Amino acid sequence: HFAMREVYLKIEGRVQGIGYRRWAVAKALEIGGISGWVRNEDDGSVEILMSGDEEKIDEMIKSCYRGPTFARVDKISFLPGVSNYFLPQIQKDRFIRI
Numbered sequence: 001h002f003a004m005r006e007v008y009l010k011i012e013g014r015v016q017g018i019g020y021r022r023w024a025v026a027k028a029l030e031i032g033g034i035s036g037w038v039r040n041e042d043d044g045s046v047e048i049l050m051s052g053d054e055e056k057i058d059e060m061i062k063s064c065y066r067g068p069t070f071a072r073v074d075k076i077s078f079l080p081g082v083s084n085y086f087l088p089q090i091q092k093d094r095f096i097r098i
Contacts, residue, residue: 006051006090008081011064013074015046021097023068024048028095031056031063035090039098047079051090 021038028034036050067073088098
């Protein structure tokens with residue numbers, strides 16, 4: 001039995017307009033077993049809320065530091081849980097762009 005983990009990431013750098021969200025959805029599918037969402041923020045960052053087995057989440061976090069071909073990730077911050085009630089809850093077995 002694996003430990004489940006939920007993380008909320010803020011990814012800063014050149015991460016908008018280069019397919020980062022599309023890449024994140026594809027990467028989550030490739031890794032498998034990751035639920036959550038990815039979205040662009042007004043400040044130019046990308047946020048990801050995701051849950052899954054600890055080792056799969058770790059693999060996804062490592063991948064996020066690289067990102068797609070044209071991304072330049074300067075910083076990834078771990079945010080406390082989602083406090084914005086307008087954001088959707090994680091839907092099990094779905095990782096989507098919002």
